[in-house]
Amino acid sequence: MKKRSLLALLCLISTVVFGQVQNGSFESWSGSTPNGWTTIDGGISVSSNSSTVKSGSTTARVTVNTTTQSNTDFLQTISVTPGVNYNFSVWVYHTEGHVRARLYVDGYRDYSANATTGQWQQITYSYTPSTSSILVGLRFYDVSGFDGSEVVYVDDFQPTSGGGGGGGGSGCSDTEVTLSLNTDNYGSETSWELKSSSSTVLYSGNGYASNSSYSEDFCLADGSYTFIIYDAYGDGICCSYGSGSYVLSGSSSYASGGDFGSQESTSFTIGSGGGGGGGTGYYAGTSGLGGYTLKTALYDIIKTHTAQGYGALWTFYSSNELDAYYENDGTILDIYSEKPGGSDSYTFTKVSDQCGTYAVEGDCYNREHSFPRSWFGGAIEPMNSDVHHIFPTDGYVNGRRSSYPYGEVGSASYTSSNGSKLGSAVSGLGYSGTVFEPIDEFKGDVARAYFYMATRYQNVIGSWESNSSYSNAVLNGTNNQVFESWMLNMLISWHNSDPVSQKERDRNDAVHSYQGNRNPFVDHPEWVASIWGSGSPFARKASDVVENQVDMKVYYYDNTLHFKGIEPTRIIVLDVSGKVVIDQAVSQETAEIPLVLPQKGIYILQVESDQSPMSQLIMAQ
Template sequence: MKKNYSLLLVLLTTAVFGQIPANYYNTATGTGYALKTQLHNIIDGHTDRGYAGLYVTYTTSDKDFYYENNGTLLDIYSEIPSGEDSYEYTYGSDQQDDGSLGTAEGQRFNREHIVPQSYFASALPMYADAHFIVPTDKYVNGQRGNFPFGKVNMATLTTTNGSKKGANLNSGYSAGYTATVFEPIDEFKGDVARMILYFVTRYQGQLSGFYSSTNVSSTQSKAMFDGTEDHALSNTFLNILLTWHANDPVSQRELDRNNAIYRRQSNRNPYIDHPEYAAQIWGEVAGLNTFAANTVTVYPNPAVNHEVNIYSESPLENIEVINLNGQLIQSIQKPQATSNAYIVKNLSQGFYMLRATSGNQTVTKKIIVN
């Protein structure tokens, strides 16, 4: 569906941060695994609304008010951000999963555990935690199965929106794994990453038990994890997730979803509220470009008054704005920062890639100017 951006949406982009409860993260003062434990203590013990209650939660957390803006189900495996979807689902209709069909796309939707439920033997409260369970097409959910998320090399399955299944690309940031993975489209890669980071933080203290459980019928769902409580994720998949977290920044949809789930469960995803926490906890792992995955944030996005701010913990040497045709629109050499923040002004309406360079490291962010 085509994206619809309005002045109201732009205003919400900046205002929604105020919906984080006062003092919610006051005790999150550490770094490394100490910070992860502090975050666990903050989000632990959420209200369990039950597995059936997920469908109630979805009516406020997972409707499309961001693309076609028609209130239909927002499915990360069928949503086409730049055009019309091949099919849509409406809550409360017979399209909801009733135990039938699901032999092709567009027949039914159900509940997708981003961390497969076999990993924790379908136990509560994990089984019904909306922060990492999303409504998706039943057929695609079944095709994804227990496979971990990764970077597909040669696809054996491609969904109508371009999500893929196939052997992992054992190269670059996804090096270290060769078996089958599932890859969402770029629009939702960061969403998936932050859901998994939430999981390993919320359920710290139980992860080793999940990992060693004889109830896990497949090693596929274990591939992303290392069996520890603190590090939690294998280096290969941590690199993948942190790269996705960096390259696909928090969206308005995620902010709204986080708030909606908080109203139902009384806990939040800290990596949506504070994306910088990811790097403060895991830092540089197995050669990860921490400059890209950790230190650069662009806001507000969509831009306000034709300008955006860039926050970077590392000094930037160059900022480039590139349009969708690959043309260089602006190049700012040795930009000046105030409290690690840079301003890019005089942006015309459109979609751009913003490229920031520090030393020999570069990160690219997508930005929208209304």
């Protein structure tokens, strides 16, 4: 009998939980008013537009006619479930660059990059409400140069529902997609997420009753998506304890199954795709690939860039590394001194403030190899001038970072003006030496630069491990996983916690024009999980040997691990960020191991044995 704690046996009868922005696609109008949008202040005028569109056939053309910011709200009230996390996003298109759009989600949140004109950009915010209804929408702010009237286009406010008030039908002018889910005997273990190409969670569901059927409809624009279904116990939804199944379908079948372990992830594209195309265009030939096969296909696509030389980096910086996202002052955007939430302590003027010599912070900016060049053998091309991993940074802070690995600092010996830190690694990281930690705003940026390096140079990176003591600490000597497990887990955590920004998208486009290749993990963040898994160093190994684990089971209940068909030699438990919380050797044969986890939640369990490694999710309740 499959045992469970009392909480795990509760049948929570509920449907999918998500807030719905009414008419977020702006396809439903009553005259010049978009249905569902109840607050349109007098300082703005809104009309339907069909010429500048992100998705569907129409968008909202917002004309800002005032400098009184409190008179520019564009809002509606939506129903939500208290305590449930929602991921909101909206696309905006600036025409002149003298008005900023600010996302409103039960309060004023993040701004758009107003200097980025003539293209669509996305603003996102994740929020857990404490009430059953909240206001969502936008407010518009004039900046220097505003002439009294300026147009901003708005589209695809997510999560969205049909417009209403406009007759029958589904209200979906894009592709209507349906999820059909049948749960097994333990429905409460099942959850799922549907993510965009930028890893924004658009829809999610959990809290299901056992042996029940559910159906949910979504309206998806052309683009790339990833559907992930989870089982908290690690035995899927079929076929050991019931006959659960799922099908995600629209114009075709995008994902289906039921017999999996802890999770199953499927990437798919609707229409012509987006962000460079998942399987078409620049990334032709990648459709349906995963694991290291996908990594090799990406290597073949990006390996032939044209090295411009180390000196040419200055020219690239002066044109493409300017602050159009924070202070918007046109100074050099330095990831080691930029303060996203306030005024920078100092700024660098392009060209004139190039290093040179330095003695303190603020003296000059130079060229920071985020992946230190000593790790690949010195000033060797094309690595030495590959701008995908070389950022403009304060020369002094760059010098303090030296060639130390990136990491999470436990005790800082030096902290820069924006909070970047140098010091001893935090306990539990998996590495005990000196590390350098950038601020949270840019952790995803450097993580994706590392995933790029692992892919672009997979033909040679396996030989770099012995180039220095620090490369030896970070690299594992292979050309597939590339990184030691501690570094891989941390990079995945940074990648997930700091999603791709508009700054990164713009930079990727500029690098493509400059040297002729792209960073695939900026265009398709979901490919990190497709190649390396979602945080466990055994994530791919476990799937590769699943056929050998049919009779190998691990159950967790009553604060105890129970083993069937496996003799563990070591157990490792990681939290969802990838940090090790328990690492315990098993010295004798046993079928049970007491295990008290730090707090309630989902953890990654790794089991080493003489048979084969296992990796699965466990839940502390």
